[in-house]
Amino acid sequence: SQQGEEDPQALSIQEGENATMNCSYKTSINNLQWYRQNSGRGLVHLILIRSNEREKHSGRLRVTLDTSKKSSSLLITASRAADTASYFCATSWAKLVFGKGMKLTVNP
Amino acid sequence: DARVTQTPRHKVTEMGQEVTMRCQPILGHNTVFWYRQTMMQGLELLAYFRNRAPLDDSGMPKDRFSAEMPDATLATLKIQPSEPRDSAVYFCASGLEPGLAGVYEQYFGPGTRLTVT
Numbered sequence: 001s002q003q004g005e006e007d008p009q010a011l012s013i014q015e016g017e018n019a020t021m022n023c024s025y026k027t028s029i030n031n032l033q034w035y036r037q038n039s040g041r042g043l044v045h046l047i048l049i050r051s052n053e054r055e056k057h058s059g060r061l062r063v064t065l066d067t068s069k070k071s072s073s074l075l076i077t078a079s080r081a082a083d084t085a086s087y088f089c090a091t092s093w094a095k096l097v098f099g100k101g102m103k104l105t106v107n108p
Numbered sequence: 109d110a111r112v113t114q115t116p117r118h119k120v121t122e123m124g125q126e127v128t129m130r131c132q133p134i135l136g137h138n139t140v141f142w143y144r145q146t147m148m149q150g151l152e153l154l155a156y157f158r159n160r161a162p163l164d165d166s167g168m169p170k171d172r173f174s175a176e177m178p179d180a181t182l183a184t185l186k187i188q189p190s191e192p193r194d195s196a197v198y199f200c201a202s203g204l205e206p207g208l209a210g211v212y213e214q215y216f217g218p219g220t221r222l223t224v225t
Contacts (some may be wrong), residue, residue, distance in 0.1 A: 033213070042112070042199055043151075086147030088151065096214060097143075100150035 004090055006102035019076045021102050022091075024069075025090030030049050030092050032065055034074050037086045037101065046087075080108045111136045112217035114200050120223045126188040129220045132181055132201030137165045140176055141214060142168075143199040151199075157183065158205060190224045197221050 007022045023032070031050045035043040046080045049065045049072065054065045062075040076083055086101040113132045121127055133140050142155040145220040155165035167177065172191070177183045187194055201214040 006187060042201070042218050044216070045213050057136075088208075097153070098143075098151040 006087065008102060009029075009100070010103045010105075012105040012107065013079060015079060015081055017079055017106075019083070019104055019106070021074045021087050021089075021104070023072045023074070023099060025064075025089075026070065027089045027091075029067075032062075032063075032072050033090045033092065033096070034061075034063060035086065035088045035090060035098070039076045039085070043088060076102050079104075081106050081108045110213055111139050112197070112200055112202050114198075114217035114220050116220060117218060118221045118223075120225065121190055122124070122225055123191055124189040125224075126186065127190045128195075129142075129185045129187075129198050129200075129222070131183040131202075131217055133202030133219060134215055135181070135185065135199070136204075137202035138180075139203045140177060141201040141203070142183070142185050142198045143201065145219070146196045146200060154198075180187075190222075192224045195222055195224050 005024050011019060013019055025066045029046055029051055036048045037043045047058045047061050047063050049063045051067055052108045056064060060077045065072045065082050072089060082106060086103050088098050088101045090096045092100045119127060139158045141199045142153050142154040145151045149157055152167055154168040155175040156163055157177050157180055165175060166189045167194060172187055174186045197219045199219045200217045
């Protein structure tokens with residue numbers, strides 16, 4: 001069964017708005033990663049946050065991790081139509097376990 | 109521009125036929141993963157190898173699926189006999205041994221879309 005569960009499962013916003021996706025998980029982790037999947041393509045690694053980190057930034061991406069609540073959030077600021085994709089969180093202990101993904105649609 | 113390659117990209121076959129999917133990991137990566145993606149189940153890990161040795165294939169139906177790495181540049185996933193419920197997109201990913209930090213960053217191939225009729 002999936003370790004991570006993304007929330008919401010689908011989100012539709014206008015270009016320029018911010019998009020926030022949440023991920024909850026069940027067991028201890030070494031790190032948590034976020035991946036993006038464009039339609040019909042493989043997953044692409046976006047950002048990794050280690051279990052001893054609380055926040056991390058990469059360009060327009062901001063990831064937070066709350067190990068006490070077993071949750072993480074991914075914020076995409078100033079969204080673009082090209083950000084339209086499915087986003088997955090993946091937790092890692094001995095191996096990566098992916099959630100079911102969240103579909104983000106950014107309307108131009 | 110190093111990337112994971114997978115062949116074929118699309119495969120349509122009849123129930124009962126053997127299906128072989130191939131993956132070429134990124135040169136130098138020592139860990140290879142096979143995933144299956146469906147709408148219902150999401151992304152499931154089927155098996156993974158490190159230094160060509162199978163580490164975990166608990167996600168794979170053993171009676172019909174087999175995964176091998178004949179050499180460092182080729183990983184294969186076979187289904188024999190195939191069934192309609194095997195219809196899915198199969199992804200291969202490769203990465204480097206995580207080391208003490210236990211970090212797995214994986215690089216995905218484009219996938220093989222399998223349809224079993």
